[in-house]
Amino acid sequence: MVLDPSLQAGRDRPRKHLRAATTEAPAVRWTLIAIGLLFLAVFLLLPLAAVFYEALRGGVAAYAEAITDPDAMAAIRLTLLIAAISVPCNLVFGLAAAWAVAKFEFKGKSLLVTLIDLPFSVSPVISGLVYILLFGSQSLLGPWLARHGIGIVFAVPGIVLATIFVTFPFIARELIPLMQEQGTGEEEAAISLGASGWKTFLLVTLPNVKWGLLYGVLLCNARAMGEFGAVSVISGHIRGVTNTMPLHVEILYNEYAFSAAFAVASLLALLALLTLVLKTALEWRFADNIVAARGH
Amino acid sequence: MDIRIQNIRKEFDRFPALHDVSLDIRSGELIALLGPSGSGKTTLLRLIAGLEFPSAGRIHFGDEDASEKSVQERNVGFVFQHYALFKHMTVADNIGFGLRIRPRGSRPSRRDIRRRASELLDLVQLSGLEKRFPAQLSGGQRQRVALARALAIEPKVLLLDEPFGALDAKVRKELRRWLRELHDRTGHTTVFVTHDQEEAMELADRVVVMSQGRIEQIGTADEIYDDPATPFVFSFIGASSTLPVVVTKGTVTLDGQPLSIAAADLPDGPATLYLRPHELEVVAGGDGAITGTVTAARRSAGSRLVEIAVGTARHHLELQLPAETSVVIGQTIAVSPRRWQIYGTGVGPGRSA
Numbered sequence: 001m002v003l004d005p006s007l008q009a010g011r012d013r014p015r016k017h018l019r020a021a022t023t024e025a026p027a028v029r030w031t032l033i034a035i036g037l038l039f040l041a042v043f044l045l046l047p048l049a050a051v052f053y054e055a056l057r058g059g060v061a062a063y064a065e066a067i068t069d070p071d072a073m074a075a076i077r078l079t080l081l082i083a084a085i086s087v088p089c090n091l092v093f094g095l096a097a098a099w100a101v102a103k104f105e106f107k108g109k110s111l112l113v114t115l116i117d118l119p120f121s122v123s124p125v126i127s128g129l130v131y132i133l134l135f136g137s138q139s140l141l142g143p144w145l146a147r148h149g150i151g152i153v154f155a156v157p158g159i160v161l162a163t164i165f166v167t168f169p170f171i172a173r174e175l176i177p178l179m180q181e182q183g184t185g186e187e188e189a190a191i192s193l194g195a196s197g198w199k200t201f202l203l204v205t206l207p208n209v210k211w212g213l214l215y216g217v218l219l220c221n222a223r224a225m226g227e228f229g230a231v232s233v234i235s236g237h238i239r240g241v242t243n244t245m246p247l248h249v250e251i252l253y254n255e256y257a258f259s260a261a262f263a264v265a266s267l268l269a270l271l272a273l274l275t276l277v278l279k280t281a282l283e284w285r286f287a288d289n290i291v292a293a294r295g296h
Numbered sequence: 297m298d299i300r301i302q303n304i305r306k307e308f309d310r311f312p313a314l315h316d317v318s319l320d321i322r323s324g325e326l327i328a329l330l331g332p333s334g335s336g337k338t339t340l341l342r343l344i345a346g347l348e349f350p351s352a353g354r355i356h357f358g359d360e361d362a363s364e365k366s367v368q369e370r371n372v373g374f375v376f377q378h379y380a381l382f383k384h385m386t387v388a389d390n391i392g393f394g395l396r397i398r399p400r401g402s403r404p405s406r407r408d409i410r411r412r413a414s415e416l417l418d419l420v421q422l423s424g425l426e427k428r429f430p431a432q433l434s435g436g437q438r439q440r441v442a443l444a445r446a447l448a449i450e451p452k453v454l455l456l457d458e459p460f461g462a463l464d465a466k467v468r469k470e471l472r473r474w475l476r477e478l479h480d481r482t483g484h485t486t487v488f489v490t491h492d493q494e495e496a497m498e499l500a501d502r503v504v505v506m507s508q509g510r511i512e513q514i515g516t517a518d519e520i521y522d523d524p525a526t527p528f529v530f531s532f533i534g535a536s537s538t539l540p541v542v543v544t545k546g547t548v549t550l551d552g553q554p555l556s557i558a559a560a561d562l563p564d565g566p567a568t569l570y571l572r573p574h575e576l577e578v579v580a581g582g583d584g585a586i587t588g589t590v591t592a593a594r595r596s597a598g599s600r601l602v603e604i605a606v607g608t609a610r611h612h613l614e615l616q617l618p619a620e621t622s623v624v625i626g627q628t629i630a631v632s633p634r635r636w637q638i639y640g641t642g643v644g645p646g647r648s649a
Contacts, residue, residue: 196397203397
């Protein structure tokens with residue numbers, strides 16, 4: 001029985017009007033794609049191109065000079081050093097935290113997960129400021145640190161601490177859902193076969209999360225090198241001593257040394273691109289392993 | 297290796313999962329833990345393995361008290377419900393894992409481990425698949441790799457959690473027969489958990505029926521089926537119907553009508569009559585029979601399944617009659633049980649002779 005005659009008519013329409021239930025009309029489709037591409041171009045590609053254009057506007061020689069400037073070299077070295085310290089630290093912290101959260105039940109677990117996310121929700125400026133309040137000369141610890149000649153604020157240790165704080169969630173956040181999804185089945189199998197806790201972690205847990213871990217490390221590294229706010233507060237901007245690459249870019253820019261500023265900025269942008277290329281290459285090269293590790 | 301489980305109690309966050317469970321498993325026996333979900337059967341298996349520890353009670357492996365021993369020390373082979381194969385390792389590496397992780401002193405050489413893995417693959421009929429990854433295997437093959445991996449450490453006891461739960465019916469049947477043969481050949485003391493009564497009855501030497509954290513009955517398939525110890529066992533195993541009856545001085549009455557069922561040893565009072573569909577036969581009416589009207593009838597393979605409504609309260613009763621029997625909906629039918637069981641409220645069972 002047909003209640004509505006238009007339904008009857010609809011049944012006889014030519015097939016070309018029929019399409020899969022999840023597909024939109026061509027006009028809608030192209031509009032959405034155009035909006036997406038436009039957004040991508042204006043907000044991502046254009047700025048990126050601008051960075052390289054400005055960096056190379058003064059010619060290759062000026063570009064090389066800006067990068068090989070002693071202060072710039074010092075900033076690059078410091079940035080690499082900060083990343084080299086904070087990424088391994090977060091690797092260990094992140095793994096331990098994710099392992100605890102995903103594989104065990106304990107009181108205060110949701111509090112721990114919230115705490116891990118704290119650096120994401122707090123402004124980086126505050127992340128830097130807390131270390132000044134903790135270790136600065138006005139703080140309780142300040143005089144004691146000063147007497148023993150330990151410099152944290154306006155020195156490399158402070159920058160490392162602030163960077164570790166800001167980049168803490170990256171690895172843990174990447175691993176927690178992955179480890180939760182994998183459950184504890186394989187770990188139980190390993191211990192039932194006689195493996196110790198450490199061997200189970202090393203031979204079963206770690207290999208199962210290695211790709212997620214690698215993503216986490218790449219993201220953590222990119223942020224550690226690019227962090228501005230927290231580092232800016234605690235570093236003191238001492239040229240050649242506590243200036244990282246992002247801080248150096250700001251100083252150069254404030255001094256109207258535009259092409260030098262963009263030259264150093266282009267290095268940071270290159271780093272970001274390299275991270276993306278590396279990530280994509282890993283996904284492409286090990287697609288089978290990644291799928292195998294995720295599925296059954 | 298005998299396993300003696302004495303007065304085990306287990307609570308999870310004060311929620312009791314097992315109440316005072318005792319069970320003796322004889323060396324070389326194949327035991328099924330059977331029960332609905334939430335009956336505590338998997339918890340009991342994990343307690344035997346040492347993956348969980350009891351809140352009270354002791355577990356003995358042979359003459360040794362294993363209650364305090366860790367899962368690593370107990371040397372049990374455990375096959376997990378979803379196999380829990382190491383996804384990033386080949387089949388051969390999975391099987392060799394238990395040997396590879398041994399401390400240097402007791403670890404076999406790499407060649408010996410490889411040889412042992414291929415021997416075990418022969419045993420589980422998967423030769424040639426050494427290099428495959430678990431993702432490249434079918435469900436039944438993964439199940440057998442999991443078993444080979446558990447056997448590699450030469451366990452004293454083999455424990456299997458719903459070993460065939462995730463497989464389709466045909467593979468399930470094949471693996472069931474194969475596991476029985478394997479058990480008979482290797483002689484491991486084996487305990488497996490299942491919710492499938494057919495699987496438990498067919499495969500096990502003895503079946504442990506569990507419900508709500510308690511053991512309802514331990515026995516062979518015959519004992520469980522013919523002589524159910526509790527109403528739960530009667531209704532859980534096989535098809536059954538119940539009728540509310542009253543016992544007065546050894547006479548059983550249904551709706552005030554006496555039935556030709558003897559209950560001399562039962563105290564007076566209300567009771568429940570348990571019947572099986574295939575143990576009821578049609579009689580020519582008259583005294584002592586259960587009469588009802590046919591409400592539904594369907595053909596199932598070699599028999600006819602008939603549902604009747606009994607008495608004024610229209611109690612539901614199922615019959616399994618020979619296919620030749622013709623019935624009409626609405627027809628009055630009288631049946632008499634060949635076997636039955638009566639459970640009074642709070643007293644032990646009375647049963648057909």
